[in-house]
Structure formats: structure tokens, C-alpha cells
Amino acid sequence: MEIKKIAVIGSGTMGNGIAHVFAMNDFQVYLVDTSEKLIDKAILLIANNLDRMLKKDLITIDIKQNTLENISPTIGISKLPDNIDLVIEAIYENKIAKLSLFNELQEIIKKDSIFASNTSSISITELALNSRPEQFIGMHFMNPVPMMKLVEIIRGFSTSQETFDIIFELSKKIGKVPVEVNDYPGFISNRILMPMINEAIFALYEGVAKAEDIDTVMKLGMNYPMGPLTLADFIGLDVCLNIMEVLFNGFNDSKYRPCPLLKKMVAAGKLGRKSGSGFFIY
Numbered sequence: 630m631e632i633k634k635i636a637v638i639g640s641g642t643m644g645n646g647i648a649h650v651f652a653m654n655d656f657q658v659y660l661v662d663t664s665e666k667l668i669d670k671a672i673l674l675i676a677n678n679l680d681r682m683l684k685k686d687l688i689t690i691d692i693k694q695n696t697l698e699n700i701s702p703t704i705g706i707s708k709l710p711d712n713i714d715l716v717i718e719a720i721y722e723n724k725i726a727k728l729s730l731f732n733e734l735q736e737i738i739k740k741d742s743i744f745a746s747n748t749s750s751i752s753i754t755e756l757a758l759n760s761r762p763e764q765f766i767g768m769h770f771m772n773p774v775p776m777m778k779l780v781e782i783i784r785g786f787s788t789s790q791e792t793f794d795i796i797f798e799l800s801k802k803i804g805k806v807p808v809e810v811n812d813y814p815g816f817i818s819n820r821i822l823m824p825m826i827n828e829a830i831f832a833l834y835e836g837v838a839k840a841e842d843i844d845t846v847m848k849l850g851m852n853y854p855m856g857p858l859t860l861a862d863f864i865g866l867d868v869c870l871n872i873m874e875v876l877f878n879g880f881n882d883s884k885y886r887p888c889p890l891l892k893k894m895v896a897a898g899k900l901g902r903k904s905g906s907g908f909f910i911y
């Protein structure tokens with residue numbers, strides 16, 4: 630099966646980056662969101678990101694033009710043609726919303742196409758249940774998608790070898806480095822990253838060191854480009870808490886319990902960069 634037409638559902642942070650990368654690699658992309666305003670915003674952002682690449686001589690004006698021409702802005706999934714080969718879902722991190730979307734897509738999109746989810750933490754096996762489990766897979770891109778090489782390719786319980794092979798090869802075709810991961814909470818990326826961030830928050834909570842100093846240790850001592858508390862503010866403390874809860878509940882293991890300070894900050898609306906303050910002020 631050759632993948633030519635791709636539908637990216639959700640044109641937010643991740644969806645517009647995913648559409649950008651596939652369109653730049655000559656795939657025909659339908660970028661879907663719920664309103665014209667959101668779609669226009671996403672297309673403008675992609676055009677601005679292409680301009681930045683153009684200025685840095687990473688692409689030519691023809692590539693920019695071609696990339697934009699390869700994207701069909703689409704309002705609502707009902708406007709999609711049925712002959713889409715691959716659907717990549719990148720809507721809100723909400724299991725009920727994702728399940729209901731895949732239910733609808735199951736009726737609209739031809740039966741032999743592949744469904745993928747960009748979820749950061751929801752089980753691929755559970756998302757696949759009511760649509761097409763053998764042709765369902767996780768494609769976990771990293772933010773910002775055009776810059777970051779990694780894609781975690783997550784095999785659900787029933788994902789077929791054929792589906793896995795197609796998606797693994799496709800990821801290489803768009804210049805990414807795919808890594809095979811089985812479907813367990815947090816996959817690999819968040820299973821390792823989030824407990825590290827949570828431990829940094831525990832260190833702050835227990836008064837081991839100040840926030841700036843915890844970040845300095847990890848930056849200068851471990852060569853991390855960003856300290857864990859700065860990174861938590863960047864990701865959003867609500868997102869961090871949500872993923873820790875997925876790990877805690879998914880493994881039934883107290884080693885993943887979210888730090889009480891993280892819970893308290895989320896309750897207080899201190900969500901990091903997006904709310905103006907978190908561990909640091911913005």
C-alpha cells in the first residue's frame with residue numbers, strides 16, 4: 630500500500646507541524662479543524678515557519694510554494710474525501726473526544742486506510758478498539774515537529790506488522806528517525822521525562838535546592854539544554870500532571886505519584902509559560 634493522501638485532524642501546535650512536514654515532502658495533506666478561523670491561523674503559521682526556513686536557506690521559494698499548494702484546508706471531517714490513505718489525529722488530549730472522532734472517521738474513510746494518533750499518553754490499544762485495531766498505530770511526533778527528528782511509533786496490542794512497516798518506512802521518507810515502542814503508559818519519552826521532572830519538583834518541594842539551582846545542576850552538570858523546571862513550565866504544568874496521573878494509574882505503582890506541589894500549582898492556575906507563571910515568572 631502506498632501512502633499518498635493524508636488527513637491531519639487538528640491544526641494546533643502539533644497538527645500544523647505534522648501537516649507542514651508531510652506537505653514539504655510532497656504528500657497531499659488535508660488539514661482539518663473545526664472552524665475557518667482556526668484553519669486560517671494554522672496556514673498562516675505554516676507560511677511563516679516556511680519563510681523562516683527560506684531565510685535560513687534551508688528551502689527554496691519553489692519548495693515553500695509547493696508545500697502550501699499541497700495543503701487543503703478543511704473545515705470538519707465530513708468534508709474529507711473517503712480515499713484518504715492515512716489519518717493522523719492531533720486533537721486535544723482527551724480520550725472521549727478522540728474515541729468519538731475515530732468512531733466518526735470509521736464511517737467516512739475507506740476501510741483499508743491507516744489510522745494514527747499523535748497522543749502523548751493515551752493507550753493506543755484503547756483508542757483503536759472501536760475503529761480498525763489492526764490498522765491503528767501511534768505516531769508520537771515531538772514539538773516543534775519540523776525541527777525535531779524523533780517519532781515514537783507505537784504498536785497497539787493488535788497493530789499488524791504490515792501497518793507497522795508502512796508507518797515506520799513513511800516516517801523515514803519524511804526525514805524523521807522512527808523508534809519502535811510498545812503500548813505501555815507514557816511510551817518511552819514521557820515515561821522517562823515526566824518522572825525526572827516530577828523528581829525535580831519533589832526536590833523543590835522538600836527544600837533540597839531553589840528552582841534556579843535545580844535547573845542549573847541539570848544544565849551544567851548533565852548538559853541538558855533546559856532545566857527540568859523550565860521545561861515543565863514550557864510543556865505546561867497541567868499537561869505534566871495529567872501524564873503523571875496516566876503513569877500512576879496505568880502502572881498502579883506509587884513511584885509515579887505526582888508531587889503534591891505540582892498538584893497544588895495546577896489547582897492555583899500556575900500552569901507555566903502559558904499562564905504567565907509556574908516555577909518561574911514570564
Ligand SMILES: NC(=O)c1ccc[n+]([C@@H]2O[C@H](COP(=O)([O-])OP(=O)(O)OC[C@H]3O[C@@H](n4cnc5c(N)ncnc54)[C@H](O)[C@@H]3O)[C@@H](O)[C@H]2O)c1
Nearest residue numbers: 639640641642643644662663719720721722747748749772
Ligand atoms: N504540544 C505538544 O508539545 C505535544 C507533543 C506531542 C504530542 N502532543 C499531543 O498532540 C495532540 C495535540 O496537541 P496540541 O498541543 O497540538 O493541541 P492544540 O490544543 O494546540 O490543538 C488541538 C487542535 O485540535 C482541534 N480539534 C479539536 N477537536 C477537533 C475535531 N473534532 N475535529 C477537528 N479538529 C479538532 C482544536 O480546535 C485545536 O486546534 C494531543 O494528543 C497531545 O497530547 C502534544
